[in-house]
Structure formats: C-alpha cells, structure tokens
Amino acid sequence: MRRLGRWILALTKWAVILLLICGVMSVFAAAGTYIYFSRDLPKISSLEDYQPSVVTTFYSEDDRKIAEFYKQRRIVVKLSEMPKHLIQAFVATEDARFYEHEGIDLYSIMRAFFKNLEAGTIVQGGSTITQQVAKSFFLTPERSYTRKLKEAILAYRIDRHFTKDEILFLYLNQIYLGHGAYGVEAAAQNYFAKSAEELTIGESAMLAGLPRAPSWYSPHRHFERARQRQIYVLNRMVSENFITNSEASEAMNTNVTIEKRPNWFQETVPYYTEHVRRIVKEQYGEKLLYTGGLRVYTAVDIEMQEQARKSVEKGLRDLDKRQGYRGPVRHISRKEIEAFSRKLQEDIEDQALHEDLIVQGVVVDVDDKKNKTTVRIGKNVGVIPLEKMRWARKPDPEVAPGVIRVQRPGQVLRVGDVIRVRLESWDGKNQQWNLSLEQTPRAQAALICMESDNAHVRAMVGGRKFSESQFNRATQSRRQPGSAFKPVVYAAALDKGYTPATVIADTSIVFTDDERDFTWKPDNYDNTFHGFTLLRDGLIHSRNVVTVKIMQDIGVDYVIDYARKLGIESQLDRNLSTALGSSGVSLLELVRAYGVFANQGIRQELVFIRRIEDRNGNVIYEAPEEKESVIDKSTAYIITHLLEKVVTEGTGWRIKALKRPVAGKTGTTNNLYDAWFMGYTPRFVTGVWVGHDQEKSLGKNETGSRAASPIWLDYMQQILEGRTERVFPVPDNVVFAKIDAKTGLLPNEDSEKVIDMCFKEGTVPERRTKTEDEIADTDDFFKKGIQ
Known part of the structure; x- marks a missing residue:
C-alpha cells in the first residue's frame, strides 16, 4: 500500500509539473501568437478623430436639400x-x-x-x-x-x-x-x-x-x-x-x-446642381466633394427652377407642333395590341396616372364620324378629340404637300399606331381619360434667370431633359447670338459720342477682302433699306446695316473690349460681322452682360454658390459681394430705355403681355439656326436660347420673337405673379427731350411725329428741324451719313 501511495504521489507531482510546463508553454504560445499577430496592426487611436466618408449636400436658397454627392452615403x-x-x-x-x-x-x-x-x-x-x-x-x-x-x-x-x-x-x-x-x-x-x-x-x-x-x-x-x-x-x-x-x-x-x-440629383434641379458640382470639384477637388461632408448652399429657387423647366418644355412642344406631326412612335398589328398593352401596364405600374402626364398608348379605334380617337394606355382607356390633334399636319407642306389643318382623325392616325398622349383630365362618368396628341420635341432650349440686385442665379435650365442629355446648353454651349449682341454695340457707341438721336444711313454697303477674295454685303432681315435712320430705331427695329456702320465707325477692337467689360469672355472675331452676333457666346455670358444694363452699369459675377461649410460647420467659402462699375449709369439706362421700346414698338412685341416695365432684345441667326430672347425687369434678368444641338433650321419664321420670347414671357409671368411692380430708376445725369422722329433734331410746327427720347446730360440736340420752307431754300440738310 505504501508503494502504491508513493507511486500516486509521484504521478501527481509529475502531472502538476507537466501541467505547469504546459501552462507556461501556453502562456508563451499565447504571448507569441499575440506578438506575432499584433505586428503591423493599425493604431486604434486613429478612431479618436473619426472622419469617415460623409455625404456632401447641396441646398437651395431657402436651405432645402436639392442634391447629394458621395462615395459612401453616410450622415x-x-x-x-x-x-x-x-x-x-x-x-x-x-x-x-x-x-x-x-x-x-x-x-x-x-x-x-x-x-x-x-x-x-x-x-x-x-x-x-x-x-x-x-x-x-x-x-x-x-x-x-x-x-x-x-x-x-x-x-x-x-x-x-x-x-x-x-x-x-x-x-x-x-x-x-x-x-x-x-x-x-x-x-x-x-x-x-x-x-x-x-x-x-x-x-x-x-x-x-x-x-x-x-x-x-x-x-x-x-x-x-x-x-x-x-x-x-x-x-x-x-x-x-x-x-x-x-x-x-x-x-x-x-x-x-x-x-x-x-434621387436628389436627377429629380430636383439637375442642371443647376451639376453646374455647382463642377465648380466645387474644380475648386476643392474630387475627394473633398465626394467624401468631405460639405454643405453647399446655392442660390437656386426651387419653385422658379421648376417653372423654368415647365416654360422650356411648353415652348419646345409648341415649337415642335408648329412644324407638324412626324408620325407615330411605331406601328403594330391588331394582333399585337393586347400583348403591347399588358407590357405597357407593367411599365407604368410604378407611377400613378395623373393629369398632365405624358405617356405612350396604342390607338384602338379611329372614328371620323364622331371626330375622336380611342387610345389604350395599359389597362386604361382614353379619347383624343379632334381639337386636341388639329395641329398634326404633315411636316413642311412646301416640301411634302399634305394636310395643312387636320379635318378628321383618320388623316393622322390609324389603329395600331403607338403614340404619345397627354392626360388632360379624368372623365369619371365614362371612366376614361381625356387626351391630347403629343410628340417628343427635337429642338433644345436653355434658360438662365438671375436676380439683378445681387446676381444670384435663381434658375438655370440647360436642356429639355437632363436624363437624356447632361450637356448644359446654358453654360457649355457657344452659339451665335445674332441680334441679341447688338445692345453691346449700341452701348459702346453711346460711350463714343453717339446719342439715340444720331442719324445713320441705312443704305447698301459692300465690304471686300482682296487677299481672301471675299465680298460681304450686309442686309436687313426684311431685305429692305430704310434710308436715314435714328440710332434708337436701328436698335428698336434691329437694323443690321445700321449696326454694322456704327461698328465700322467706332472700331471692331473697341466693341470687343467693351464686350469684355460687360462679361463676355468667349472669342470674338475681329471683323464687322461680329456686330450682328456672328461669334459664338454662351447664354450665361449674355445674361451677365445684360445684367450690367439692368443694374445701372454695375457688373457682378453670377452667384451660384452662396457659401460652403465643411463637415464641422466652418465656413470655407462665401460669395464675395464685389461690384464693379464698368459703364456709366447713363449709358446703362439709355440702353434700358431703348430696349423697353424694343418691346413696345419692335421685335419684342409679344412681351407687352407682361404688362410691367420690361426691356429686352430678340436674336435670330442665319438660316434660323438659333433663336434668343434676352430681357429684364427691374428685379430679374432672364435669357432664353432655342436651337438644335446639330445646327439646322428651327423652321419657317421661327425667329427669336416667335420661338424664344414666348418661353421668356411664360416664365416671367409666373414668377412675377404676386410680386410688387417696380420701375427702372432714372440716373440724375439723364434728361428727356422731345425730338423729331424723322430728323433726330428738335421738332418744329411741321414735325409729323414727335417722340420722347432720353439723353446723357449735355447731349440733347440743339438744332431745330428745318421747316419745309427752309428746306426748299437749301440743299438736303443730311450732308453726312452720320451726324
């Protein structure tokens, strides 16, 4: 028994020793493992300054969210x-x-x-x-x-x-x-x-x-x-x-x-936010834009922006309809109608049908007797009355003679046509939609609206639909402004000694360039020469020859330098055709230039961004309130006064419907490629351009007055509704005088037409128009083309 006890004691002792050895080895193994795997591990102290990738958010002028940019959407x-x-x-x-x-x-x-x-x-x-x-x-x-x-x-x-x-x-x-x-x-x-x-x-x-x-x-x-x-x-x-x-x-x-x-970027104000995104990226870099959690406060007014989009859309659709109906999206057989409608229902399932929505449908019945067309939209049904499709003549009847005004639905549609329709209203009694025929416009348009007092850009539309084209035609495109450039020439002339009463000969003139074997003969839009013309009428009625002669007299370089002062930075050709707007500029540049006229000669950089804050709320950018007087107040006001007359007497006549003080100028280029309307009230400066991306005619008679000014008018009518009316302030050094409309001199008792003109102080004509008796005793008093 003693021997057994000693064996048990020895065995226990060795077991304890073995366990101690294993324990020590385990500790060393654990320590070794810990040391081995701890190598190169990052320091957790970096978590103390937690700076993750955070969303950059854009806000409107009233601090509503309009866009987000991020790599990881984290707030x-x-x-x-x-x-x-x-x-x-x-x-x-x-x-x-x-x-x-x-x-x-x-x-x-x-x-x-x-x-x-x-x-x-x-x-x-x-x-x-x-x-x-x-x-x-x-x-x-x-x-x-x-x-x-x-x-x-x-x-x-x-x-x-x-x-x-x-x-x-x-x-x-x-x-x-x-x-x-x-x-x-x-x-x-x-x-x-x-x-x-x-x-x-x-x-x-x-x-x-x-x-x-x-x-x-x-x-x-x-x-x-x-x-x-x-x-x-x-x-x-x-x-x-x-x-x-x-x-x-x-x-x-x-x-x-x-x-x-x-989708903040796509659905709210995409053209505006994309422009601001480019600015922020250029100034602060891509990393800070997408990960820095910036708060970018823009100047956009969401309601004004939405109205700008609607006005552009309406104007382009009206323009497109004036050119006629190009036919259905596609045509299917009667057997295919049911399957097509089921597929269409699946496509529109995610969006509720509502008034003013434009969708596809398929024609299922054409009734020439009742003058109506029945259209199936998925599982819904609608009817197009004849009045809602009368515009649908064949395009360009001069080239392809056809229906000028639709007299019955069968002239335009047939069963199986897949078409685009607008949901006008719901007919509860008949459980169907009242429809109008639509088609997708081919032309594009751009609009910029800025507040003249502070140059804050309240709205910017760069095209008809951002989801289809992200190219911003308001800022990235350079198109010929046509006559919309003329106020620059006339303002330059006023600072060179001309007055609204200066007389210029509206007569034929030919310019030749022997080195390039080139001949240029400027003409007026109506192909008519009007003889001796007052400077005021040259601008009001947009006379090409008068404008070219003025530029020839004061100098091409002088006009180009003057345009630079107004904020036009694009390359301007050093030739006389520049007077007629032949050099491409952006809509943004023209708005900035017209803003000088609206703001009494003061130039301000357009403000898209009010301020930028970093993720901690620190302001890292604030829009400067820099104002520079680049032309005299009197010059700015006289141009404004003349541009008011463009509306009341000239090519801007459609804008009279605004029924407020307004100044503006149309612009139309050769072959009707580009249509412009640049205009301003005492509060807002707005510019509109209409054209095709690939240069081609907008259509017969589609001038700035017809194609662009209706967009401008519709937009301004909406945004000015309910706002207090203002008037253009008159500078102290501007005076008014009655002038003979024919001679540009003080009137006499024989003067047929006397008009009020404004002048810089000290430049009112001192001479009186000669009476008929006095003229009979002398030669024609017009000794020079320019007085």
Whole structure:
C-alpha cells in the first residue's frame, strides 16, 4: 500500500509539473501568437478623430436639400440623437452581451468554433459589435482565422481604450445597411424618408435586421423577408428586457411604410446642381466633394427652377407642333395590341396616372364620324378629340404637300399606331381619360434667370431633359447670338459720342477682302433699306446695316473690349460681322452682360454658390459681394430705355403681355439656326436660347420673337405673379427731350411725329428741324451719313 501511495504521489507531482510546463508553454504560445499577430496592426487611436466618408449636400436658397454627392452615403449623427430603442435593437440582435464582455465574447466564439468544425467550413461568426468596428475600420472582409485573430486583438484594445457609448457611436455610423446607405441616419432616410431620431420601434427593428445580409433582407426588394427578420429582432429585444411583450406586439401589428428615396440629383434641379458640382470639384477637388461632408448652399429657387423647366418644355412642344406631326412612335398589328398593352401596364405600374402626364398608348379605334380617337394606355382607356390633334399636319407642306389643318382623325392616325398622349383630365362618368396628341420635341432650349440686385442665379435650365442629355446648353454651349449682341454695340457707341438721336444711313454697303477674295454685303432681315435712320430705331427695329456702320465707325477692337467689360469672355472675331452676333457666346455670358444694363452699369459675377461649410460647420467659402462699375449709369439706362421700346414698338412685341416695365432684345441667326430672347425687369434678368444641338433650321419664321420670347414671357409671368411692380430708376445725369422722329433734331410746327427720347446730360440736340420752307431754300440738310 505504501508503494502504491508513493507511486500516486509521484504521478501527481509529475502531472502538476507537466501541467505547469504546459501552462507556461501556453502562456508563451499565447504571448507569441499575440506578438506575432499584433505586428503591423493599425493604431486604434486613429478612431479618436473619426472622419469617415460623409455625404456632401447641396441646398437651395431657402436651405432645402436639392442634391447629394458621395462615395459612401453616410450622415454622421450623435448617439444622443438616436432613439434608445434603435440602439437596443442593434445590441439585442448583434451582440446581446455587449455591455458585459471586453470586446471579445468567448462564449460566442466557442459556439461558432464548434459550429464551423461540425460544418467543415466557416458558417458562423462570433463577432461582437466591437469586433465589427475593428473589421470595418482596420481589416479586410476576408473570412479566415488569421483575420479573426487580428480582429479579436483589435477589439480588445478598442474596448479598453473607448467607452461602450463611443464604440456604439462608431458602429452605428459606420455599418453598411444596404442600397448605398452607411450608418443608421442614411438608412432611415433611405427606407423611411425620415431621420433616425424619428424612427419607431418597428422601424428600428427592421433596420437592426439588415447587417446580417442587407441585400437579402432589403425592405425595398424583399419586404416579407425584412418583415420576418423584424419579428426576430423584436423577439430578441423582449428576451433582453429592452421592450415588453405588448410593445413588441404593437410594433409587429403596425404597418411599416417603405418610402422610395428620392434621387436628389436627377429629380430636383439637375442642371443647376451639376453646374455647382463642377465648380466645387474644380475648386476643392474630387475627394473633398465626394467624401468631405460639405454643405453647399446655392442660390437656386426651387419653385422658379421648376417653372423654368415647365416654360422650356411648353415652348419646345409648341415649337415642335408648329412644324407638324412626324408620325407615330411605331406601328403594330391588331394582333399585337393586347400583348403591347399588358407590357405597357407593367411599365407604368410604378407611377400613378395623373393629369398632365405624358405617356405612350396604342390607338384602338379611329372614328371620323364622331371626330375622336380611342387610345389604350395599359389597362386604361382614353379619347383624343379632334381639337386636341388639329395641329398634326404633315411636316413642311412646301416640301411634302399634305394636310395643312387636320379635318378628321383618320388623316393622322390609324389603329395600331403607338403614340404619345397627354392626360388632360379624368372623365369619371365614362371612366376614361381625356387626351391630347403629343410628340417628343427635337429642338433644345436653355434658360438662365438671375436676380439683378445681387446676381444670384435663381434658375438655370440647360436642356429639355437632363436624363437624356447632361450637356448644359446654358453654360457649355457657344452659339451665335445674332441680334441679341447688338445692345453691346449700341452701348459702346453711346460711350463714343453717339446719342439715340444720331442719324445713320441705312443704305447698301459692300465690304471686300482682296487677299481672301471675299465680298460681304450686309442686309436687313426684311431685305429692305430704310434710308436715314435714328440710332434708337436701328436698335428698336434691329437694323443690321445700321449696326454694322456704327461698328465700322467706332472700331471692331473697341466693341470687343467693351464686350469684355460687360462679361463676355468667349472669342470674338475681329471683323464687322461680329456686330450682328456672328461669334459664338454662351447664354450665361449674355445674361451677365445684360445684367450690367439692368443694374445701372454695375457688373457682378453670377452667384451660384452662396457659401460652403465643411463637415464641422466652418465656413470655407462665401460669395464675395464685389461690384464693379464698368459703364456709366447713363449709358446703362439709355440702353434700358431703348430696349423697353424694343418691346413696345419692335421685335419684342409679344412681351407687352407682361404688362410691367420690361426691356429686352430678340436674336435670330442665319438660316434660323438659333433663336434668343434676352430681357429684364427691374428685379430679374432672364435669357432664353432655342436651337438644335446639330445646327439646322428651327423652321419657317421661327425667329427669336416667335420661338424664344414666348418661353421668356411664360416664365416671367409666373414668377412675377404676386410680386410688387417696380420701375427702372432714372440716373440724375439723364434728361428727356422731345425730338423729331424723322430728323433726330428738335421738332418744329411741321414735325409729323414727335417722340420722347432720353439723353446723357449735355447731349440733347440743339438744332431745330428745318421747316419745309427752309428746306426748299437749301440743299438736303443730311450732308453726312452720320451726324
């Protein structure tokens, strides 16, 4: 027995020694493993200055959101701005022992280890929230034990270095929750169109169910899966005593509405925001734009911008209809109508039909006796009365003689035609839509509107539809302005000693260039010479020859330098045709130039951005209030006065319908390629261009007056409605005098027409018009073409 006892004692002693040796070896192994895998691990102190990639947001003039730009759509919010139940939902689901462990949950790790061992592969993880933070910030997403060891080491360090709330702040702002949303704030906006602090328990539970597989449980794509996952999260919250059974039941029985997150860039003011995006990128770089969390406050007025889009669309459709009907989108057989309608119904299922919407439909009946056409729009039916399609004559009847005015529907449509229609109104009695025939315009247009007092650009449209063409015709295009350039020439002349009463001979003139074997004979639009013409009439009635002669007299270089002062930066050709707007300029440049006239000679740079703040709210840019007087007030006012007469007496006659003080000028180029109207009231300067991207005629008689000014008028009528009427202020050094409309001199008792003109002080004509008796005794008093 003693021998047995000694053996047992010796065996126990060696076992203890062996265990001690194994323990020491394990400690050394663990230490070695820790040291080995700790090599090159990043320092967690970098988390103290958490600067993640954050959304840059653009705002309108009244601080409404209009656009977002980002690489990761993340909006950082404080933990205190998140509801308690949102935090609890994530903790209950992702890491129930979060407040108990030190960054690593050994129980969860062992459970996952045996599950993976049983499966023969990695099927489950034991990651804590802290480990997820470590992986998200410092490691790759690979699934390996090496990465898990590094993750555990980092998690332990993070837990020792940061508080639990600080870790949750990092986690809830960093985590990816699907559809481009990083963090709970972006996800709340993505799925529920509200901020995180407004989330209900049910909505919070649905978000907390996403980290496991954001695509699989997406409420947008797989609502039922998201719903089942939400129920799981709610049950976990009950198990952890975060909420009661009754609160969970109420959340389960409350419908969660999933909202479609607006595409801010495409749907609000795309041309404007794209222009601002380019400016910010150029000044601050791509990285800061897409990751810096900038807050860019623009000058755009959302309602004015929307009205600009509508006016451009309306003007282009009216122009297009004046050119005639180009035929259906396509034609299908009667057998294909049913299948086509089913497919069309699927296409329009996502958008509710409403008044003023333009959609495709297929003609199912043409009734010439009742003068109506029946159109099927998916499962809906509509009727086009004859009056809503009378415009649909064949294009260009001079080339292809045909119907000038539609007399019956059968002249235009037939069964099987796939056409575009506008939903005018719903006929509840007959359960059908009242429709009008439409077609997609081919021409393009651009519009810029700025407030003259501060040069803030309130609206900018760069084309008919941004989704089809991102090219901004308001800023990126250079087109011939035609007669819209003439006010620059006339303003330059006023500063060279001319007055509105100066007489110029509107007679034939020929310019030759022997070196290039070139001959140019300018002509007026009406192909008529008008003899001796007052400068005022040359501008009011847009006389080409008068304008060219003025430029010849004052000098091409002088006019070009003058244009530069007004803000025209494009290359201007050093020849006399520049007087007629033959050199391409941008709409933006012309608006800036006309803004000088509207603002009493003061030039200001157009303001698209009011200020920019960094992610911390520090102002890094503010629009300068720089104003430069570039021409005399009297010159600016006289041009304004003359441009008012363009509206009341000249080519801008359509604008009289505004019934307010307004100055403006039409512009039309050769072959009717470009149509312009540049105009301003005492408050707003607005410019409109209409044309084709690939230069071709807009159509017979489609001048600036007919094609562009209606867009300008429609827009200005809408934005000025309800605003107080203003008048153009008259400078102190401007005087008015009655002048003989024929001679430009003081009138006499024989003067047939006397008009009021404004002059710079000291330039009123001193001579009196000769009477008929005096003229009979002398030669023609016009000794020179220019007085």
